Amino acid sequence: MTLPDERYRALVDWPAQIRSILLQPGPLRKRDVRRVIAAALRHYPFAFEVKALAKARPDLLDADKDD
Helix, strand or coil, rough: CCCCHHHHHHHHHHHHHHHHHHHCCCCCCCHHHHHHHHHHCCCCHHHHHHHHHHHHHCCCCCCCCCC
């Protein structure tokens, strides 16, 4: 079960983790990339959760505007 703080960290922390892998000297290792992606997706919110947030806080997420 994913807790709210884990979901928050998955959303906030994954860009820094991806950046750290991409900025490493030398070739990318699939193992490292997969580990970071798996860790982020483990607690990433489902679409229904993001939609609920958009409904509750349209000032943060505007689901009515499609690009």
